[in-house]
Amino acid sequence: MATPANSGLLTIWVPYDAKVLINGLATKSIGSRRQYVSYGLQPGSHYTYEVQAAVVRDGKIYEEVHTVTVKAGQRSAVAFRFNIDTYEEVASAR
Numbered sequence: 804m805a806t807p808a809n810s811g812l813l814t815i816w817v818p819y820d821a822k823v824l825i826n827g828l829a830t831k832s833i834g835s836r837r838q839y840v841s842y843g844l845q846p847g848s849h850y851t852y853e854v855q856a857a858v859v860r861d862g863k864i865y866e867e868v869h870t871v872t873v874k875a876g877q878r879s880a881v882a883f884r885f886n887i888d889t890y891e892e893v894a895s896a897r
Contacts, residue, residue, distance in 0.1 A: 806876055806877060806878055807876065808846045808875060808876040809842065809843060809844055809845075809846065809875060809876075810840050810841060810842045810843070810844055810875070810876070811840070811841045811844050811850065811873035811874060811875055811876070811877060811878070811879065812838060812839070812840055812841075812873075812877075812878040812879070813825075813838070813839045813840075813841065813852065813854075813871060813873055813878075813879050813880070813881075814836060814837070814838050814878065814879070814880040814881075815836070815837045815838075815839070815854060815856070815880070815881055815882075815883070816835060816836055816880070816881070816882040816883065817835060817837065817856045817858075817882075817883045818835065818858050818883070818885060819833070819834060819835045820833075820858060820859075821856045821857060821858045821883065821885075822856065822857045822858075823837060823854065823855070823856050824854070824855040824856075825839065825852055825853070825854055825855075826852055826853055827853070827855075841873055844873070844874075844875035844876075845875055846875045846876055847874075847875065848874070848875055849872050849873070849874050850872070850873045850874075850875075851870060851871070851872050851873075852870070852871050852872075852873060853868060853869075853870055853871075854868070854869050854870075854871055854881055855867070855868045856883040856885075858885055865885055867883045867884075867885060869881045869883070
């Protein structure tokens with residue numbers, strides 16, 4: 804399916820229970836694959852979005868932030884990996 808020239812499709816891969824914010828605004832979607840359409844984009848232009856995701860594991864909140872560029876008429880995607888072991892190693896090093 805083609806993306807219209809005046810919109811962009813953003814696919815986000817997250818853990819099923821993740822909370823997702825785009826440019827600081829909470830989203831309502833649930834699931835591991837979430838898709839968002841941005842309408843009214845100018846063909847040939849690029850748009851930048853800050854995507855933040857958070858999960859709770861064992862009572863701790865883990866967050867990741869990615870900056871994603873969406874181009875009018877195209878699709879973009881980002882995957883949040885939440886390498887919990889790395890977070891724990893960083894927290895232990897402090």
